[in-house]
Amino acid sequence: MKRIAIxxxxxxxxxxxxxxxxxxxxxxxxxxxxxxxxxxxxxxxSDACPSGAISLVPAEYPAQQRKSEKVMDVMEKLAASKAxxxxxxxxxxxxxxxxxxxxxxxxLKQSARLSAEDIMREGGYMLxxxxxxxxxxxxxxxxxxxxxxxxxxKELLSSIRCNDGGYEPPSAMYKCERCFTEFESSSGxxxxxxxCGAEGNHxxxx
Ligand code: SF4
Ligand code: SF4
Numbered sequence: 001m002k003r004i005a006i007x008x009x010x011x012x013x014x015x016x017x018x019x020x021x022x023x024x025x026x027x028x029x030x031x032x033x034x035x036x037x038x039x040x041x042x043x044x045x046s047d048a049c050p051s052g053a054i055s056l057v058p059a060e061y062p063a064q065q066r067k068s069e070k071v072m073d074v075m076e077k078l079a080a081s082k083a084x085x086x087x088x089x090x091x092x093x094x095x096x097x098x099x100x101x102x103x104x105x106x107x108l109k110q111s112a113r114l115s116a117e118d119i120m121r122e123g124g125y126m127l128x129x130x131x132x133x134x135x136x137x138x139x140x141x142x143x144x145x146x147x148x149x150x151x152x153x154k155e156l157l158s159s160i161r162c163n164d165g166g167y168e169p170p171s172a173m174y175k176c177e178r179c180f181t182e183f184e185s186s187s188g189x190x191x192x193x194x195x196c197g198a199e200g201n202h203x204x205x206x
Contacts, residue, residue: 002059003041005034011053018045018054027054063164064132067124072132075123082116128156131166138167158190174203182206 007018009032018027026038027045034045036059046054067075086109093105125133134157141153157169171186176193185191192199 003043003056004036004039004059005041005043005045005054005056007032007034008053008055009033011051012049013051013053017048017050021045021048061127061129061163064124064127064130072123075119079116079119079123082112082119086112086116127163128160129163131162131164134160134162134167138170158187173206175206176203178202 005027007027012032014032021044022028023042023044024038024040026035026040029035034054041056041059043056046056089105089109089112093102093109095102124130125136127133137153138157140148141150141157162168169186171184172191173182173184174191174193175182176196176198178198179193179196181193181195183194190199191203193203
């Protein structure tokens with residue numbers, strides 16, 4: 001299985017050993033994100049890193065194990081109840097008059113968040129590439145809700161490739177303003193004209 005190196009920027013102390021041992025220069029980048037197109041997965045960087053900041057991960061993850069509809073349904077309900085517990089604890093903890101109660105509510109809030117995250121992973125949402133994770137993200141991006149980063153969600157949806165066939169990105173019609181071809185694409189902002197290769201501002205949704 002092909003592996004690639006990833007760097008945890010919170011642990012990295014910058015500019016040290018991985019830069020010297022990497023045979024391809026993949027670890028030496030301006031933004032500190034390892035260049036996966038150059039990485040050959042040799043692991044020298046991770047062996048040399050004194051901070052444990054580099055891990056080797058599969059370049060392609062296998063499809064996630066399927067859960068039954070019934071299990072997914074129960075897990076989603078449980079996670080929703082944890083999310084509302086978190087919301088209630090958050091509202092109550094705004095009261096500054098009882099510092100001990102505030103601390104307890106803060107801990108409850110954190111515990112509800114961690115439980116919800118764990119339930120969602122167990123419920124079949126471990127991999128961002130899985131069909132059910134992408135379908136959920138797509139639902140969230142379409143629903144009217146305050147504060148949800150819809151644009152970021154749409155960008156993720158157009159950049160993550162589904163690895164189990166469980167999610168089909170919606171397609172849209174475009175007209176290329178360079179060669180006037182009309183075509184259908186499900187790649188969102190990354191759509192490319194099949195006739196002349198134009199992209200970005202040259203393509204208008206129709
Ligand atoms: S795994 Fe090898 S090629 Fe990839 S970044 Fe680390 S040292 Fe460089
Ligand atoms: S060796 Fe580790 S700590 Fe040093 S720059 Fe590389 S990733 Fe960061």
